[in-house]
Amino acid sequence: MEDKFKRIDLCVDMYGCPNRCRHCWVGHPQNGHMTVNDLTEIAAQFRPYAREFEVFDWYREPDFKDNYKELWELRKQLSDKITPHFELISVWRIVRDSEYVKWLVSLGLSKAQLTLFGGETTTDDYTGRKGAYREILQAIDILIENKIFPRIQVFVNKDNIGELPLVEKLILEEHLPERCAAFGGEFTCFVHQGSCDRENAKLYGVRVTQDDLQKIPPLLSDYTRKHFHAMNLNEVFGQTERELYQKLITDASTGSYVVDSPVLYVDHAYNVYPNISAPVPYWCLGNLKESSAEEILQNYLSGKSVAQTVRREIPLCEIVKQCGDPSSLRLFGEQDYIDYLVNKYCERKTSGVL
């Protein structure tokens, strides 16, 4: 390879996730059992091709495995410089491992995001794990006790948006704004429908429409607009599929997903994907057991995956025509809608329908 990439972020799904969320865009493959040596070897293969390189030991649940501290230190050795800990934590761990929150504090974490879907039964169901809701509540208390601000995100569809008053009730009854203010900060929260790929694409049938937005309580609406710096909820939830269909049905453009600072995902079976949409076979760039990192990066650069080929060769209007629904009132951000259509097109193509 002649030129190095400006930067590569390499995220390895070493251990998977304790949850099986119904909205999960990275999906539900079985949890892996990769070793420290595996991570070291994978990182070493990619490092020569980036002027700046960072490796992550997860792309599903961070800090899921007991050796999370060791992995953090290892990442420092394998990367040029590591990013401060994301505002994403392991709820599973924080309620089981009293050392974990102390470690997060020692890293300077000031805010952590937690995901609700409504009340207890619905949150457990959507998270795919009984007891998840109670653990999230416990996690909120632990975070506040340790002066880390919780940020609650709520993913909504038609079948759970009616439960938002329960989230509002929780915020008020638990005095979350006041408890955060007591140590000098601000409680934050937002409501969103998420993207529409992988598991979330199965929820297309219950995706929210314009009339659902009035079910968002004013308090949560205010938090949401503030979080997204939006004037109104439509800036957050996007346009109807019908509007997007009408706009894009005349768009003959094609596209490239290649950038100079790619984020790559490596799954537990050593398949490599660009972090654009779901890590599924039609996005796969190759398998490290069969191809070198250089070959995989060449596949990325030349857009060899099925999805990259589709986007590069098929005009967007044709993808919209084949896979869009001109009568649908479901709400999408424009890029999420294009990703949803490209994925749908690829699914049809790889299953022989197109």
Ligand code: SF4
């Ligand atoms: S959304 Fe996150 S927590 Fe839920 S299953 Fe996916 S990776 Fe795990």
